[in-house]
Amino acid sequence: MSEILKVNNVTKFYGKQRVLNGVDLSINQGEIIGLVGPNGAGKTTLMKIITGLIPKYEGQVFIDSRNIKDRKHLKTKEIGCVIEVPGFYPELTGYENLLFFAEISGLKDKSEINEIVKSLGIEDYVNKKVKKYSLGMKQRLGVAQAVLTYPPVLILDEPTNGLDPAIVPQLRKFIKHIAKEKNTAVLISSHILSEIELMCDKVVFIQKGEIIKVENLEQEGKSSSKVAFVTSKLDKLEQFFNTKNISHQVTSKEELQAEVDIKELEDLILSISKADIPLRSVHEVKESLEEKYLKTMGE
Numbered sequence: 672m673s674e675i676l677k678v679n680n681v682t683k684f685y686g687k688q689r690v691l692n693g694v695d696l697s698i699n700q701g702e703i704i705g706l707v708g709p710n711g712a713g714k715t716t717l718m719k720i721i722t723g724l725i726p727k728y729e730g731q732v733f734i735d736s737r738n739i740k741d742r743k744h745l746k747t748k749e750i751g752c753v754i755e756v757p758g759f760y761p762e763l764t765g766y767e768n769l770l771f772f773a774e775i776s777g778l779k780d781k782s783e784i785n786e787i788v789k790s791l792g793i794e795d796y797v798n799k800k801v802k803k804y805s806l807g808m809k810q811r812l813g814v815a816q817a818v819l820t821y822p823p824v825l826i827l828d829e830p831t832n833g834l835d836p837a838i839v840p841q842l843r844k845f846i847k848h849i850a851k852e853k854n855t856a857v858l859i860s861s862h863i864l865s866e867i868e869l870m871c872d873k874v875v876f877i878q879k880g881e882i883i884k885v886e887n888l889e890q891e892g893k894s895s896s897k898v899a900f901v902t903s904k905l906d907k908l909e910q911f912f913n914t915k916n917i918s919h920q921v922t923s924k925e926e927l928q929a930e931v932d933i934k935e936l937e938d939l940i941l942s943i944s945k946a947d948i949p950l951r952s953v954h955e956v957k958e959s960l961e962e963k964y965l966k967t968m969g970e
């Protein structure tokens with residue numbers, strides 16, 4: 672996987688207020704990165720800089736190793752974005768808007784439009800005039816427009832904002848699909864952390880204009896896991912872990928947790944039973960993104 676987007680030491684001032692401070696970010700082709708942080712952290716500002724909507728800033732942004740300030744060709748081909756409420760021609764239908772955009776972007780194969788309209792599930796209303804659209808309808812049309820030319824980089828600022836929860840899984844599936852099939856790099860912001868957790872490979876935490884943490888969500892290749900053991904005989908279980916030299920934490924009066932090699936878990940449970948220690952439950956403990964967020968932002 673090669674790097675497609677690089678943000679290098681970007682700082683942005685609005686007047687005297689510094690809203691971004693030395694931001695570095697790198698995204699590979701096909702990678703989906705979540706951008707999370709409190710209101711006013713600088714997410715939209717960063718996304719606007721990457722898409723060229725804010726031309727004045729310190730530092731550099733490279734797409735495919737080219738500084739975006741040096742690009743002479745149409746930027747619509749390189750980067751697709753939905754930032755805030757997308758602008759459309761209200762008197763045209765959704766389809767006509769897409770067609771218009773396809774034409775100015777030089778898209779040859781118009782059948783792609785129908786394919787995207789179908790996978791986003793907007794065919795029911797794509798022939799209605801945009802002025803009659805609800806917020807969520809516009810939002811989805813915005814995503815269609817952003818991916819129309821299959822740009823190598825896709826920037827989505829709160830794309831699920833205002834969307835009916837029944838639609839969200841479809842949008843998520845669509846975004847994952849284009850990341851995988853078209854090798855698109857996606858940077859997506861949202862306050863709905865469960866959404867980010869389901870969709871992203873990595874999460875970038877931003878606070879007061881600074882990236883304070885990058886967390887890998889991909890679990891592949893992970894061999895050990897935190898496991899909770901629940902028993903009414905906690906004393907005996909603790910003793911057992913002590914004699915086996917397995918480090919652990921007691922988390923309640925009937926539970927302890929330990930980092931365990933998954934391949935060895937079955938044998939461990941067997942030997943606990945052989946030691947006459949009854950187990951009521953053994954389960955993997957996963958920290959949710961919300962818990963990670965609260966920890967990270969609280970520090």
Ligand SMILES: Nc1ncnc2c1ncn2[C@@H]1O[C@H](COP(=O)(O)OP(=O)(O)OP(=O)(O)O)[C@@H](O)[C@H]1O
Pocket residue numbers: 685690708709710711712713714715716717
């Ligand atoms: N046009 C502007 N002029 C002056 N200050 C601005 C402007 N746009 C944003 N800001 C300020 O920059 C900071 C970052 O705003 P930004 O919109 O990037 O935050 P955000 O992380 O997207 O927040 P939210 O989660 O609420 O969307 C805020 O303090 C905001 O007040």
Ligand SMILES: [Mg+2]
Pocket residue numbers: 714715716828
């Ligand atoms: Mg924002």
